[in-house]
Amino acid sequence: MCGIIGMLNKDGKRIDGSLIAEGLSLMDERGNGQGAGYAAYGIYPDFKEYYALHVFLDNLKEAKVDVEQEIERWGYIVYSEEIPTSEKGTIEGEKIPYRYFFKPDPRKLLGREYNEQDAIVEMVMRINAKRSGALVFSSGKNMGIFKASAWPEDVARFYKIKKYKGYMWLGHNRYPTNTPGWWGGAHPFGLLDWSVVHNGEITSYGTNKRYVESFGYNCTMLTDTEVVTYLFDHLIRKHQLPLGLTGNALAPKFWNEIDALDPNVRDVQTALRLTYSAAAMNGPFAIVVANTNGFIALTDRIKLRPLVVGSKDKTVYVSSEEAAIRAMEPSLDRIYNPLAGEPVVHQLEGHAQ
Amino acid sequence: MEHKDAKQIDAKGKDYRTLNKEIRESVNDGINYITVKNVLGHRFIADGIKNRTLRISIFGVAGGDLGAFMDGPTIYVRGNAEHAPGNTMSSGTIIVDGDAGDCVGHSMRGGKIFVKGSVGYRVGIHMKQFQERFPTIVIGGSAYSFLGEYMAGGIIVVLGQNCTKPVGSYVGTGIHGGTIYVAGVVDDNDLGVAASKKEFTDEDRDIVSALIDEYNHHFESSISIDELTFTKIQPSSKRPFSNLYTTEG
Numbered sequence: 001m002c003g004i005i006g007m008l009n010k011d012g013k014r015i016d017g018s019l020i021a022e023g024l025s026l027m028d029e030r031g032n033g034q035g036a037g038y039a040a041y042g043i044y045p046d047f048k049e050y051y052a053l054h055v056f057l058d059n060l061k062e063a064k065v066d067v068e069q070e071i072e073r074w075g076y077i078v079y080s081e082e083i084p085t086s087e088k089g090t091i092e093g094e095k096i097p098y099r100y101f102f103k104p105d106p107r108k109l110l111g112r113e114y115n116e117q118d119a120i121v122e123m124v125m126r127i128n129a130k131r132s133g134a135l136v137f138s139s140g141k142n143m144g145i146f147k148a149s150a151w152p153e154d155v156a157r158f159y160k161i162k163k164y165k166g167y168m169w170l171g172h173n174r175y176p177t178n179t180p181g182w183w184g185g186a187h188p189f190g191l192l193d194w195s196v197v198h199n200g201e202i203t204s205y206g207t208n209k210r211y212v213e214s215f216g217y218n219c220t221m222l223t224d225t226e227v228v229t230y231l232f233d234h235l236i237r238k239h240q241l242p243l244g245l246t247g248n249a250l251a252p253k254f255w256n257e258i259d260a261l262d263p264n265v266r267d268v269q270t271a272l273r274l275t276y277s278a279a280a281m282n283g284p285f286a287i288v289v290a291n292t293n294g295f296i297a298l299t300d301r302i303k304l305r306p307l308v309v310g311s312k313d314k315t316v317y318v319s320s321e322e323a324a325i326r327a328m329e330p331s332l333d334r335i336y337n338p339l340a341g342e343p344v345v346h347q348l349e350g351h352a353q
Numbered sequence: 354m355e356h357k358d359a360k361q362i363d364a365k366g367k368d369y370r371t372l373n374k375e376i377r378e379s380v381n382d383g384i385n386y387i388t389v390k391n392v393l394g395h396r397f398i399a400d401g402i403k404n405r406t407l408r409i410s411i412f413g414v415a416g417g418d419l420g421a422f423m424d425g426p427t428i429y430v431r432g433n434a435e436h437a438p439g440n441t442m443s444s445g446t447i448i449v450d451g452d453a454g455d456c457v458g459h460s461m462r463g464g465k466i467f468v469k470g471s472v473g474y475r476v477g478i479h480m481k482q483f484q485e486r487f488p489t490i491v492i493g494g495s496a497y498s499f500l501g502e503y504m505a506g507g508i509i510v511v512l513g514q515n516c517t518k519p520v521g522s523y524v525g526t527g528i529h530g531g532t533i534y535v536a537g538v539v540d541d542n543d544l545g546v547a548a549s550k551k552e553f554t555d556e557d558r559d560i561v562s563a564l565i566d567e568y569n570h571h572f573e574s575s576i577s578i579d580e581l582t583f584t585k586i587q588p589s590s591k592r593p594f595s596n597l598y599t600t601e602g
Contacts, residue, residue, distance in 0.1 A: 306454065306473075326393060
């Protein structure tokens with residue numbers, strides 16, 4: 001099952017994490033206590049020019065030394081600390097959440113054919129593939145993911161998320177079905193400033209995994225949602241597709257629907273479907289994918305998972321259930337169920353596509 | 354005025370189990386009229402309750418599987434309902450004075466559901482009828498795709514009020530029993546596999562007219578069948594997939 005939720009203040013106003021936790025916790029029935037998490041944007045204004053690396057460490061000895069050696073091969077750590085948590089030992093399979101504010105060093109990237117963001121991606125992939133007791137689960141600027149193998153309200157309390165203020169929040173309540181419930185398997189998944197929450201299954205995982213691996217991404221989190229993160233990063237950051245078209249590429253229309261479109265639109269949709277056949281996601285899903293500028297929410301093309309969108313003034317809400325949105329904002333201007341496969345895109349003011 | 358067989362329950366801050374226990378205990382105590390306030394996504398309300406005289410009024414957003422397996426009660430929702438109200442219900446009535454989510458009347462086998470506004474995907478999926486059991490769903494607004502998917506019996510009426518398109522695509526995919534009536538035009542491309550348009554007869558008119566009267570009564574509206582043109586959708590055959598896994602037939 002799983003429950004997903006998100007909210008964006010389009011005017012950039014920052015609010016603390018207690019509201020999203022309240023909405024998500026209303027859908028506890030959609031999870032089983034084996035994974036929950038939050039992504040927050042705008043939470044590190046004092047460090048906004050640095051990449052905030054959130055890392056699960058197995059211990060503060062060799063695992064920490066190991067990951068820091070790797071990070072320092074790519075640049076320098078400006079500041080680091082344990083992520084403040086409460087009630088140590090209350091969550092099963094506990095890892096030590098640690099954060100590094102990091103700046104890639106252009107001198108250390110000399111001779112390489114890629115830019116700074118490519119370097120971050122390669123560094124994260126290397127650390128996670130080595131599995132040496134450290135797992136980078138968040139690596140964007142001025143944003144961060146907080147997750148664990150527990151109920152939504154416990155994760156919110158554990159990370160003290162009401163102490164963070166963000167203009168956009170995503171949340172997820174997990175009910176693992178086909179893959180294990182563990183800290184690394186909790187949502188949101190992240191890479192650079194991307195974060196992804198997902199309800200459903202990506203039955204095309206094998207095909208999608210091979211597709212992203214051919215571009216250097218490594219799938220290491222033992223669950224399907226991870227691949228969605230890399231698909232978005234690849235199609236948008238590398239291929240520079242707009243968000244809406246990316247949605248169409250990943251949840252393509254049926255051929256008979258494409259045939260019925262106006263010729264111009266039809267040609268674009270045909271090209272997308274042919275070009276990205278190995279990136280298209282099959283199976284039941286509802287996802288919310290965010291980056292610094294906003295989010296896209298999307299379901300599979302026959303709506304096998306629910307998605308509700310609401311709005312009030314300059315705030316947009318999205319969730320698996322209407323009640324969770326109303327728990328965050330009782331008097332909405334609008335609330336509706338988007339059509340299957342229809343990308344719902346909302347961005348910060350000044351960032352409209 | 355408070356009757357001795359009436360009770361008001363405040364759902365605010367209560368977990369759905371606590372709320373449903375309270376409702377169930379009230380019914381066991383002989384309460385016949387229950388008003389539940391501040392409902393916010395509470396699931397499984399009135400599930401499995403067998404009682405023909407019970408009336409429940411819900412204020413707020415009724416959570417998933419409202420009235421599932423229920424047999425007899427009447428539930429009036431003053432607000433919206435989430436997924437699958439009336440899931441496998443046997444008899445009774447659910448009236449939603451708002452919109453409802455996906456899978457309204459999922460596997461419904463009797464009773465009636467009226468939704469004033471619009472509904473989501475797969476409404477009436479697997480509805481069935483048997484002897485005196487005959488389920489009916491009436492929708493005031495529009496229904497999204499896969500309406501009446503694998504439908505095996507009963508009636509779905511879509512009145513298409515205040516919308517541009519009354520139904521989505523794939524209407525009646527896999528239908529092998531029952532009837533769907535849609536006010537307005539249904540494009541042939543929007544019919545699912547196994548669904549066909551049939552002539553709307555005087556007998557159909559009487560059936561739909563009576564259901565519209567009932568809808569008008571529940572929502573104090575004044576929709577007239579004279580202003581509507583209905584498309585009737587029924588199974589093309591009783592065994593639409595007989596050749597799916599075998600070559601016989």
